Amino acid sequence: MITTENITNGVNVDQLVATIQAVQETPSLAKFEFRAKTDWVDGGYCKTRVKEFYGVGAEDETRKEAFTMEADHPTVLLGNDYAANPAEIVLHALGSCLTAAMTYHAAAHGIEIEAMESTLKGGADLQGFLGLDPNVRKGLESINVKFKVKSEASEEQLRELAKFSPVFDMISNPTPVSIEFEK
Amino acid sequence: MITTENITNGVNVDQLVATIQAVQETPSLAKFEFRAKTDWVDGGYCKTRVKEFYGVGAEDETRKEAFTMEADHPTVLLGNDYAANPAEIVLHALGSCLTAAMTYHAAAHGIEIEAMESTLKGGADLQGFLGLDPNVRKGLESINVKFKVKSEASEEQLRELAKFSPVFDMISNPTPVSIEFEK
Numbered sequence: 179m180i181t182t183e184n185i186t187n188g189v190n191v192d193q194l195v196a197t198i199q200a201v202q203e204t205p206s207l208a209k210f211e212f213r214a215k216t217d218w219v220d221g222g223y224c225k226t227r228v229k230e231f232y233g234v235g236a237e238d239e240t241r242k243e244a245f246t247m248e249a250d251h252p253t254v255l256l257g258n259d260y261a262a263n264p265a266e267i268v269l270h271a272l273g274s275c276l277t278a279a280m281t282y283h284a285a286a287h288g289i290e291i292e293a294m295e296s297t298l299k300g301g302a303d304l305q306g307f308l309g310l311d312p313n314v315r316k317g318l319e320s321i322n323v324k325f326k327v328k329s330e331a332s333e334e335q336l337r338e339l340a341k342f343s344p345v346f347d348m349i350s351n352p353t354p355v356s357i358e359f360e361k
Numbered sequence: 362m363i364t365t366e367n368i369t370n371g372v373n374v375d376q377l378v379a380t381i382q383a384v385q386e387t388p389s390l391a392k393f394e395f396r397a398k399t400d401w402v403d404g405g406y407c408k409t410r411v412k413e414f415y416g417v418g419a420e421d422e423t424r425k426e427a428f429t430m431e432a433d434h435p436t437v438l439l440g441n442d443y444a445a446n447p448a449e450i451v452l453h454a455l456g457s458c459l460t461a462a463m464t465y466h467a468a469a470h471g472i473e474i475e476a477m478e479s480t481l482k483g484g485a486d487l488q489g490f491l492g493l494d495p496n497v498r499k500g501l502e503s504i505n506v507k508f509k510v511k512s513e514a515s516e517e518q519l520r521e522l523a524k525f526s527p528v529f530d531m532i533s534n535p536t537p538v539s540i541e542f543e544k
Contacts, residue, residue, distance in 0.1 A: 187403075187404065188403035188404030188405075188406070189404050189405070189439055190439055193439055194439060197439070197491075198491055198493070201487060201488060201491060201493060202493060205488060205493075205494075208486050208487035208488045208491070208493075209484070209485075209486055209487075210484065210485045210486075210487060211482055211483065211484045211485075212446070212448045212449050212452060212482070212483050212485070212501070213449075213452070213480065213481065213482050213483075214449055214452035214453055214456055214480070214481045215456075215478065215479070215480050215481075216453065216456030216457055216460055216478065216479045216480075216481065217478050218460045218464065218474075218476070218477040218478065219371075220370075220371035221370065221371030221372050221461075221464060222371075222372070222461040222464065222465065223371070224456065224457040224460050224461065226452070226453035226456055226457060228445045228449045228452070228453065231435070231449075233435075233437055233438075233487075234437050238435065238437065240435060240436050240437065240442065241435055241442055245444060245445045245449075247430070247445060247450070247453045249453065249454065249457035249458075249461075251461065252414070252416075252421065252423060252424055253423050254416055254417050254421065254423065255416075256372055256373055256376055256377060256380070256465070259423065259424055261428060262411045262428045262430060263395070264454045264455075264457045264458035264461065264526075264527065264528045265395045265454075265458075265527055265528065265531075266395050266396075266397055266411045266414075266428075267430070267450060267453060267454040267457070268451065268454045268528055268531060269395060269396070269397035269409070269411070270397050270399065270409035270411065270430045270432065270450060271432065271447045271448075271450035271451045271454060272447075272538070273397055273398075273399030273407065273409055274399055274407040274409060274432035274447045274450070275432075275447035275448075276540070277399060277401045277407050278404075278405040278407065278432075278434065278447065279490070281401065281404060281405065282405065282439070283492075291401075293401070294401040295398065295399065295400050295401065296398070296399045297396065297397070297398050297399075298396065298397045298398075298399065299394055299395070299396050300394065300395050300396075301392065301393065301394045302392075302393045302394075302395070302527065303391050303392055303393075304384060304391035304392075304393060304416075305384060305388060305391045306527070306530075307462075307525055307527055308380075308381055308384060308391070309466075309525060310381070310384060310385060310388075310391075315530055315534070316525055316526065316527045316529075316530040317527040317528065317529075317530035317531030317534070317536055318395070318527065318531055318536060319536075319537075320536065320537040320538070320539065321536060321537070321538045321539070322538075322539050322541070323538065323539070323540045323541070324541045324542075324543060325540065325541065325542045325543070326542075326543050327542060333542045336542055337540065337542065340540055342490055342492060342499055343447075343499065344447065344448055344485065344489070344490055344499045344500040344501065345447045345448065345451055345500065346499075346500075346538060347489075347498055347499040347500035348448075348451060348500035348501055348532060349531060349532065349535075349536045349538055350535055350536060350537065350538045351498070351500070351535055352532075352533055352534055352535055353500060353501055353502075353503065353504060353532045353533060354502075354503040354504070354533065355455070355503070355504045355505075355506065355529060355532055355533045356503065356504070356505045356506070357459070357506045357508065357520065357523055358505070358506070358507045358508065359507075359508045359509075359510060359516045359519055359520065360507060360508070360509050
């Protein structure tokens with residue numbers, strides 16, 4: 179018997195359907211925990227290591243190498259500009275997550291996407307970070323994302339698919355962050 | 362006249378004080394806009410380019426090279442695991458931003474930090490992303506950050522300094538995200 183894989187938008191739809199069915203039968207498989215370790219190097223420069231995670235009922239054993247990511251600040255923000263700054267990294271996470279949410283959910287619905295790119299912008303008023311005005315927020319005030327998508331899908335369809343993005347949820351809605359200190 | 366630079370925690374404190382004074386005199390200098398361009402490659406794999414930004418009253422001209430960042434998904438999430446996934450990238454942005462907020466604000470207060478590292482964890486239930494249960498959120502349900510800091514500062518002091526982190530604000534409080542589509 180010859181079988182061909184059912185791939186849409188680079189996503190293996192058979193595997194996606196099998197994953198959804200497995201989670202419907204055993205909801206505990208959907209529990210994931212992602213982890214990171216951030217080391218301060220100097221000033222505003224950090225390196226983060228990402229490798230281990232929990233999911234599908236077990237500690238992951240497929241990821242063989244750790245990923246190292248860097249963050250720094252541009253010279254006008256007193257850094258050495260060795261890497262993108264944390265706000266820019268959030269834009270990267272958001273753009274990537276919205277994009278993946280659309281390709282995965284489009285694939286599940288049989289919607290083909292030929293090409294997709296997005297530009298993201300976020301404005302900040304540093305009076306918040308510097309503690310000069312308690313009425314000014316510390317983070318980006320808002321983020322605008324402009325998508326250019328080559329697809330037969332309508333804008334309404336794409337907009338609905340984008341809403342499945344976990345990072346879009348985490349940024350547009352509150353995500354509780356607890357901070358502990360060990361000496 | 363011999364002058365020595367006043368550096369604490371790798372942060373140039375004289376420049377930091379000068380920046381604060383400049384912003385107090387001309388608040389519009391504090392307006393920044395950060396930008397990113399995310400290109401979809403295939404499946405859940407994206408590349409983001411970061412370079413231009415606006416700040417201190419002008420388009421930046423100091424950053425000579427663009428930064429390229431990648432995002433993918435592990436094989437159990439139907440990716441090729443070429444890079445960390447967007448949720449892990451958010452942990453990286455958060456860990457780096459909390460760390461920089463502490464080093465900068467500690468420097469401004471004359472508090473020395475000798476070493477600092479943090480581990481971050483965030484749990485997710487994929488029933489949200491998969492659209493299987495509308496009561497389950499799509500993003501990480503909560504994030505825990507454990508800091509290990511070598512400093513004379515008290516836990517209370519460090520905790521206050523961490524609260525200046527822009528990414529901590531963006532994640533723990535809602536940040537409006539507008540999405541537009543151009544065909």
